[in-house]
Amino acid sequence: xxxxxxIFPFIAAxxxxxxxxxxxxxxPEPSISFRSFEVFDTTDxxxxxxxxxxxxxxxxxxxxxxxxxxxxxxxxxxxxxFVNLLRVKNNEIIPAPDNDPLRSSRYRIPYMERTxxxxxxxxxxxxxxxxxxxxxxxxxxYDFYLKDRAGHFSNTERTCQIILNNNGICTR
Numbered sequence: 128x129x130x131x132x133x134i135f136p137f138i139a140a141x142x143x144x145x146x147x148x149x150x151x152x153x154x155p156e157p158s159i160s161f162r163s164f165e166v167f168d169t170t171d172x173x174x175x176x177x178x179x180x181x182x183x184x185x186x187x188x189x190x191x192x193x194x195x196x197x198x199x200x201x202x203x204x205x206x207x208x209f210v211n212l213l214r215v216k217n218n219e220i221i222p223a224p225d226n227d228p229l230r231s232s233r234y235r236i237p238y239m240e241r242t243x244x245x246x247x248x249x250x251x252x253x254x255x256x257x258x259x260x261x262x263x264x265x266x267x268x269y270d271f272y273l274k275d276r277a278g279h280f281s282n283t284e285r286t287c288q289i290i291l292n293n294n295g296i297c298t299r
Contacts, residue, residue, distance in 0.1 A: 153189030153247055157273045157281040160185045162251065164269075164286045165296045171259065178291050180256040182210075182269065184284060191246030192276040194238040207274045208234035208254065215266040215288070228260040229267060229291075236273070263292040 162183040169179040186193070195205055210231045212223040223230055239248055258265075267289045273281040287297035 151245065151247060153187055155188075155190040155192075155275075155277065156279040157186060157188040157193060157275050159187075159271070159273055159281045159284050161284040161286055161299055163296050163298045164289055166289060166291060166294050168294060169257070171257070175259075178258040178261055180258065180289065180291075182254045182256070182271070182286065183251060184271070185251055186249065186273065186281070188248045188275055189246070190275075190277070191239070191241045191248045193248055193273065194236045194240075194276070205235045206233045207236050208252075209272050209274070210234060210254070211270045213268040213270060213285075215268070220268060223267075229258060229265065231256060231269070258291060261291045265291040267291070 162185055164183070165181040167179045167181070169177055171177050193207070195207065212227060212230050213220050214223045214227070215221075234254060236252065241248060269286045269289075270283050271286075272283040275281075287299050289297065
């Protein structure tokens with residue numbers, strides 16, 4: 128039979144050592160990394176054929192304050208994912224005008240919070256776009272970035288080239 132008096136010091140030492148794991152630290156500014164963009168056929172709520180797109184990117188935030196504030200909010204508080212449309216014209220990438228039919232809406236990331244000592248948030252965010260008015264010649268890019276609740280902005284990432292006429296996934 129095993130004597131518990133002899134095993135207890137090893138169990139206690141194991142628990143103490145596992146509690147001493149260093150907490151990872153990241154900067155308070157969010158960081159993002161483009162993963163993919165998918166173009167696909169879909170239908171709108173009336174059954175009309177349209178194009179869809181899905182942006183997928185990885186994020187990290189060192190102080191874990193991503194997402195919309197829980198308090199009352201204004202338009203300034205709710206917009207925390209900024210997506211800028213770029214068009215390819217004559218082999219040049221240029222910002223799309225404000226009235227461009229493919230210009231994306233404003234986006235917001237829901238409230239996120241970690242409990243405990245480690246506040247780091249990591250994950251994948253997917254954003255879906257619907258293209259009601261597009262032409263087979265439309266070739267675009269998106270520049271995008273995040274803002275956390277403290278007002279820190281992430282780096283800006285760019286998608287791969289998106290040809291709306293071609294269904295499929297592009298990655299970088």
